[in-house]
Amino acid sequence: MNNVSLVTISKPIKTELAEFSTVFNASMKSKVGLVDLVTKYILKQKGKKIRPLLVLLSSQIAGTINERTYRGAVLVELLHTATLVHDDVVDNADKRRGFPSINAIWKNKIAVLMGDYLLSRGLMIAVDGKDFDFLKIMTDTVKRMSEGELLQIKKTRKLDINEETYFKIIADKTASLFETCCEIGARSSSDQAAYHVAMRKYGEYLGIAFQIKDDILDYEGSTKLFGKPIGGDIKEKKITLPLIYALAHSAKDESAKIKKLIKESGKTDSVTSVINFVQNKNGIQYAEKIAKEYADKAKKCLEVFPENSSKESLLALLDFVIERKQ
Amino acid sequence: MNNVSLVTISKPIKTELAEFSTVFNASMKSKVGLVDLVTKYILKQKGKKIRPLLVLLSSQIAGTINERTYRGAVLVELLHTATLVHDDVVDNADKRRGFPSINAIWKNKIAVLMGDYLLSRGLMIAVDGKDFDFLKIMTDTVKRMSEGELLQIKKTRKLDINEETYFKIIADKTASLFETCCEIGARSSSDQAAYHVAMRKYGEYLGIAFQIKDDILDYEGSTKLFGKPIGGDIKEKKITLPLIYALAHSAKDESAKIKKLIKESGKTDSVTSVINFVQNKNGIQYAEKIAKEYADKAKKCLEVFPENSSKESLLALLDFVIERKQ
Numbered sequence: 001m002n003n004v005s006l007v008t009i010s011k012p013i014k015t016e017l018a019e020f021s022t023v024f025n026a027s028m029k030s031k032v033g034l035v036d037l038v039t040k041y042i043l044k045q046k047g048k049k050i051r052p053l054l055v056l057l058s059s060q061i062a063g064t065i066n067e068r069t070y071r072g073a074v075l076v077e078l079l080h081t082a083t084l085v086h087d088d089v090v091d092n093a094d095k096r097r098g099f100p101s102i103n104a105i106w107k108n109k110i111a112v113l114m115g116d117y118l119l120s121r122g123l124m125i126a127v128d129g130k131d132f133d134f135l136k137i138m139t140d141t142v143k144r145m146s147e148g149e150l151l152q153i154k155k156t157r158k159l160d161i162n163e164e165t166y167f168k169i170i171a172d173k174t175a176s177l178f179e180t181c182c183e184i185g186a187r188s189s190s191d192q193a194a195y196h197v198a199m200r201k202y203g204e205y206l207g208i209a210f211q212i213k214d215d216i217l218d219y220e221g222s223t224k225l226f227g228k229p230i231g232g233d234i235k236e237k238k239i240t241l242p243l244i245y246a247l248a249h250s251a252k253d254e255s256a257k258i259k260k261l262i263k264e265s266g267k268t269d270s271v272t273s274v275i276n277f278v279q280n281k282n283g284i285q286y287a288e289k290i291a292k293e294y295a296d297k298a299k300k301c302l303e304v305f306p307e308n309s310s311k312e313s314l315l316a317l318l319d320f321v322i323e324r325k326q
Numbered sequence: 327m328n329n330v331s332l333v334t335i336s337k338p339i340k341t342e343l344a345e346f347s348t349v350f351n352a353s354m355k356s357k358v359g360l361v362d363l364v365t366k367y368i369l370k371q372k373g374k375k376i377r378p379l380l381v382l383l384s385s386q387i388a389g390t391i392n393e394r395t396y397r398g399a400v401l402v403e404l405l406h407t408a409t410l411v412h413d414d415v416v417d418n419a420d421k422r423r424g425f426p427s428i429n430a431i432w433k434n435k436i437a438v439l440m441g442d443y444l445l446s447r448g449l450m451i452a453v454d455g456k457d458f459d460f461l462k463i464m465t466d467t468v469k470r471m472s473e474g475e476l477l478q479i480k481k482t483r484k485l486d487i488n489e490e491t492y493f494k495i496i497a498d499k500t501a502s503l504f505e506t507c508c509e510i511g512a513r514s515s516s517d518q519a520a521y522h523v524a525m526r527k528y529g530e531y532l533g534i535a536f537q538i539k540d541d542i543l544d545y546e547g548s549t550k551l552f553g554k555p556i557g558g559d560i561k562e563k564k565i566t567l568p569l570i571y572a573l574a575h576s577a578k579d580e581s582a583k584i585k586k587l588i589k590e591s592g593k594t595d596s597v598t599s600v601i602n603f604v605q606n607k608n609g610i611q612y613a614e615k616i617a618k619e620y621a622d623k624a625k626k627c628l629e630v631f632p633e634n635s636s637k638e639s640l641l642a643l644l645d646f647v648i649e650r651k652q
Contacts, residue, residue, distance in 0.1 A: 032473045034480040086438050089415070110479060112415050112438055113472045116445075120468035123449065127462045135461065136453045142446035146439045147358045153436060154360040 004320040006048060012309035013056045016065050020052050020073050027074050027121060038102060038114050042081060045099045050210075050317075051076045051181045054203065057317075058185025060310040061302070062195040065188075071129045072184035075138060078122030080177060083145060086115040134184050141180045148172025152238065159259050161239045162248075167208070174214075175207025182206075198301045202314070205298035210321045212291040215240035217326065219278055231271040237262055241290065242283030243274070249281055291322045330646040332374060338635035339382045342391050346378050346399050353400050353447060364428060364440050368407060371425045376536075376643075377402045377507045380529065383643075384511025386636040387628070388521040391514075397455045398510035401464060404448030406503060409471060412441040460510055467506045474498025478564065485585050487565045488574075493534070500540075501533025508532075524627045528640070531624035536647045538617040541566035543652065545604055557597040563588055567616065568609030569600070575607050617648045 010017055028039040052073035059069040088101040089111045095101055103111035119142070126134045152169045155161040161169075182203030186195045218233040219242050233240055239247075239262075247255045258277055261270040278284065295318040305311050336343055354365040378399035385395040414427040415437045421427055429437035445468070452460045478495045481487040487495075508529030512521045544559040545568050559566055565573075565588075573581045584603055587596040604610065621644040631637050 030473060032477050032480070034476050035473060083442075086442065089434055089438050108415055108434055110476065112412050112441075113475050113479075115438075116409075116412060116441075116468060117472040117476070119442075119445070120465050120472065123461075123465040124469060127458070127465050130458070132453070132456070132458060135449070139446050139449040139453050143443060143450060146443040146446065147356060147361060149439050150360050150436065150443070151358050153439075154358070 004316050004323065006050075006053070006320065009313045009316050009320060010053060012313055013053070013060060013065070016056050016060075016069075017049070017053065020056065020070060023070050024052070024074050024077055027078065027125060028118070030117070034110070035114070035117060038106065038110065039118075041099075041102070041105075042085070049077070051080050051177065053317075054178065054181040054206075055185040055188075057310045057314050058182040058199045058203075059189040060185075061305050061308065061314060062186040062192070062199065063189030068129065068131060069185060069188040071125055071131060072134055072181075072188050075122045075126050075131075075134060076177065076181050076184065078118050078125070079138065079142065082115045082118035082122070083177075085111050085118065087149075089115075133187055137180050137183060141176045144172040144176040148174075148176070156237045156239065159237060159239060159262060161244060163241070163244055166239075166241055166244055170208055170211040171204070174211040175204050178207030178210065179203040194304060198304045202298045202301040205294045205301065206318060206321060209291045209294040209298065209318065212241055212287050212294070213322050213324065216242060216284055216287050216291070217324075219275055219284055231275060234262060234271050234274050241287040242278045244283075245286040246278045246281035246283035250277075288322070295319070295322050330642045330649065332376075332379070332646065335639045335642050335646060336379060338639055339379070339386060339391070342382050342386075342395075343375070343379065346382065346396060346403075349396050350378070350400050350403055353404060353451060354444070356443070360436070361440070361443060364432065364436065365444075367425075367428070367431075368411070375403070377406050377503065379643075380504065380507040380532075381511040381514075383636045383640050384508040384525045384529075385515040386511075387631050387634065387640060388512040388518070388525065389515030394455065394457060395511060395514040397451055397457055398460055398507075398514050401448045401452050401457075401460060402503065402507050402510065404444050404451070405464065405468065408441045408444035408448070409503075411437050411444065413475075415441075459513055463506050463509060467502045470498040470502040474500075474502070482563045482565070485563060485565060485588060487570060489567070489570055492565075492567055492570055496534055496537040497530070500537040501530045504533030504536065505529040520630060524630045528624045528627040531620045531627065532644060532647060535617045535620040535624065535644065538567055538613050538620070539648050539650065542568060542610055542613050542617070543650075545601055545610055557601060560588060560597050560600050567613040568604045570609075571612040572604045572607035572609035576603075614648070621645070621648050 025043055028043065030036050030039070055069060055073040055076055056065060059065045059072075085102050088103045089108050094104045101111075102114060106114075123135065123138065126132075126138065148169050148171070151165070152173065155165055155169070179200050180203070182199035183196055186199040190196075215233065218230065218240065220230070234243075247258060250258070258274060261273050264270050298318050299315060302311055302314060351369055354369065356362050356365070381395060381399040381402055382391060385391045385398075411428050414429045415434050420430045427437075428440060432440075449461065449464065452458075452464065474495050474497070477491070478499065481491055481495070505526050506529070508525035509522055512525040516522075541559065544556065544566065546556065560569075573584060576584070584600060587599050590596050624644050625641060628637055628640055
């Protein structure tokens with residue numbers, strides 16, 4: 001299953017993804033010049049569009065893609081974009097997808113307001129389409145995402161985090177939106193509750209695997225051309241699965257020494273030492289094993305569906321997520 | 327009509343306001359410790375609660391206060407609180423209602439996430455109550471509020487703003503939420519479209535008068551104990567009605583000189599000169615006259631309603647808004 005690419009995965013819904021992009025770009029239009037300027041800048045930085053892809057595939061595996069599917073895909077992508085813009089303020093990030101971040105160019109104030117604008121646009125689309133089930137799922141997700149991030153910040157300050165808390169945080173801040181994408185997709189094309197539940201669970205496990213892999217990438221070898229630089233999480237004192245495992249499998253004095261290094265992690269030397277420590281303690285292998293387990297659990301969720309091209313794509317997406325290099 | 331107080335105005339709905347506070351405080355609970363800590367801090371700083379007051383009075387003037395009225399009041403107050411928390415990041419404010427702001431204590435990242443959390447909580451209450459009309463009004467309001475603020479930022483940078491743009495900005499960033507409060511209140515207790523429209527218009531005019539008065543207070547005499555310090559808008563290069571009028575009634579070289587002073591308004595001397603200029607040109611009297619005109623237009627909107635104690639309060643509220651000292 002090597003060399004899985006998003007292009008291959010998208011094949012069964014190629015025309016639908018193009019249609020989505022048209023609707024999505026139109027949804028971001030505003031009469032306020034500054035809003036249009038910022039949204040155009042956002043649209044130039046093409047992301048992976050994994051979330052709309054999930055909505056479309058989840059709709060197709062359960063039935064036929066329709067107007068409601070597109071509204072759902074636009075809703076989740078607007079919300080995701082809103083949270084990225086806010087996250088850049090939250091993380092004080094200078095870059096996003098290789099481009100300077102919104103807050104780096106236009107300052108925090110505009111980033112905060114643009115996030116609020118994009119979020120309200122997404123919700124308006126659901127209100128106008130009378131997709132009240134989407135709204136219920138979505139507002140709950142916004143709440144979970146912000147609670148997850150706040151929990152992470154609190155634990156980060158104390159460098160005090162175990163596996164249980166880690167899984168709670170990533171379920172809320174990351175997996176909740178993947179769950180939402182899959183459930184919204186299935187709901188848009190089918191009335192079968194069993195399908196809604198199966199896709200929601202698939203999304204949850206996929207999302208957890210996705211975040212674990214994201215956290216692994218922070219520890220891996222070469223500096224990446226795009227995306228977050230290596231060691232970024234350590235500098236921000238974010239304790240993720242590879243490090244949690246390594247700390248739990250060290251003597252007390254060694255783990256105390258590493259925590260001290262993390263506190264001083266403004267210095268590059270300290271970051272390198274922490275990365276080496278995690279590698280020596282097999283923290284990355286362990287996290288990879290767990291990500292694989294979640295991917296396998298997600299695969300099982302698809303057993304209720306008949307064999308078809310969208311199912312193949314959703315299976316391949318799991319391999320893509322845990323094998324990706326960025 | 328001097329010495330109107332919010333206590334007198336609240337009299338017809340005293341027990342209902344107390345009930346609102348109980349429901350509102352409960353709505354902000356979270357299992358995440360940091361969220362609870364921040365919300366408790368917010369709840370300690372009792373605001374004027376003008377928005378829930380408006381929802382309750384608008385419900386009572388059109389019918390009888392009920393469960394849906396309370397949900398509406400909680401929804402608008404949660405949204406208002408969310409925007410205050412975000413505004414402090416937007417304005418880089420250190421203080422709010424005489425207390426250090428959330429971002430001053432917990433930094434921008436927590437302020438952004440808390441705003442998102444409070445917004446989603448508000449929307450969830452409307453979703454759970456199946457108040458889909460509220461949701462439609464509310465998401466449109468969030469969009470207008472962020473667009474209004476973004477338009478203000480854009481114009482601020484160029485010091486380029488006329489009365490028309492000023493009224494567009496304050497209608498979107500401030501009056502839209504007052505409109506929403508009054509329409510939601512009327513909708514919660516009555517099916518009569520004429521009542522919904524009358525209260526929406528009342529809210530719009532009240533909101534415009536409220537913001538003009540807010541902008542006047544930035545120019546007025548003594549340093550205030552609570553709230554924004556005098557001259558804060560000038561320091562942020564926000565051109566409001568008193569200054570727009572004064573600039574429009576000056577010779578070209580004088581107005582150019584003042585604009586230069588605003589650009590350097592980090593210095594206290596420059597701020598004082600701008601305030602003196604506005605006072606000499608009767609900018610404050612002019613703005614007071616316009617605020618009074620909007621208050622009178624708002625009064626006319628209430629003519630469709632029979633005489634009762636809520637109507638008296640809504641009339642008195644207009645006097646309170648334009649006569650207040652903070």
